[in-house]
Every structure is written in structure tokens, then in C-alpha cells.
Amino acid sequence: MLDLIVPYYLWVKAAHVVSVIVWLGGQCLLVVQLASHRQVLARGGDADVLSEVEQRCLRLAVNPAMLATLLLGATLFFLRGPELLGEGWFQAKLAFVVAMMALHGAIAATVASLRRETVSAIRIRVLQIAGLILTATLVSIAVIK
Numbered sequence: 001m002l003d004l005i006v007p008y009y010l011w012v013k014a015a016h017v018v019s020v021i022v023w024l025g026g027q028c029l030l031v032v033q034l035a036s037h038r039q040v041l042a043r044g045g046d047a048d049v050l051s052e053v054e055q056r057c058l059r060l061a062v063n064p065a066m067l068a069t070l071l072l073g074a075t076l077f078f079l080r081g082p083e084l085l086g087e088g089w090f091q092a093k094l095a096f097v098v099a100m101m102a103l104h105g106a107i108a109a110t111v112a113s114l115r116r117e118t119v120s121a122i123r124i125r126v127l128q129i130a131g132l133i134l135t136a137t138l139v140s141i142a143v144i145k
């Protein structure tokens, strides 16, 4: 099965990078929207529509893109072979991928919290900064190796 995909290695890599862009770009926009959502709630406004947009963004873009990134990344890994696990850049990349998935969980939890109550501005700022640092680190590790 893997032999059939070998000639398409670069296509799989391109699809992996596209899914990374949609995942991390969508996550970044979502956190900006969470800051606006918090401000609307702080002014006593009705933010039901914002909650709906956030849920939809997660369900239709960010979650599927995360899944695609992991599946395509795993495909590239199997095509390259298990010796990749011995390379320092790949071990570091996997550790930061786990951290990025934890951030994704924290963002999804904040989307759920904002449906019921407001959250602190610091919590949203931490999500923004962590997203930028993890994105810059992961892309640098993946490209520079």
C-alpha cells in the first residue's frame, strides 16, 4: 500500500503543509474572535451568534484540519521509515505537536466556557501568545531540521 504512495511523496507533503496552514491559521483567527466575544459579554451584550460561529469554525475547519495534519504527517513518517525517530529534530517536532494539541484542547474548552460565562482576558492572551510561540517553533523545526 505504502509503495503505491511513494511516487506521490511531495504531493502528500504539500497536502500536509496545506492542512497545517488551515489548522494553525484557523486556530489563530478563532482566538482573535474569542477576545471580541469576551468584550461583548463584558459589555452585557448577547453573544449567541458568536458562539455559533466559533463552534462552526472548530467543527468545519480547525478540527478536520488538525486530523488531516496528523494523518498526512503519519503517512510521511511511514514513507520515510522508522529511522526518523532517531533524529533530534523529529523528536522535538513530536513533543511540540503534543503541546499544540494541548493548546487546541484549551481553545476548544474556552469556546465551550464562553457559551455559559465570561472568561478572564489573561486566559485569552495566554492562548494567543502560546499559539504564536508554538507555531513559530514548530515551523522552524520542520523547515530547518
Ligand code: HEM
Pocket: 013, 016, 017, 020, 069, 070, 072, 073, 074, 076, 077, 080, 097, 100, 138, 139, 142, 143, 144
Ligand atoms: C502542527 C503540527 C505540524 C507542523 C506545523 C508541521 C509542519 C511541517 C512542514 C512545514 C513540513 C515541510 C518541511 C520541509 O519540506 O522542509 C513538514 C514535513 C513533515 N512532517 Fe510535519 N508538521 C506538523 C505535524 C506533523 C506530525 C504530527 C508528523 C508525524 C506524525 C509530521 C511529520 C512530518 C514529516 C515526516 C515530514 C517530511 C519531512 C521531510 O520530507 O524532510 N508532521 N511538516
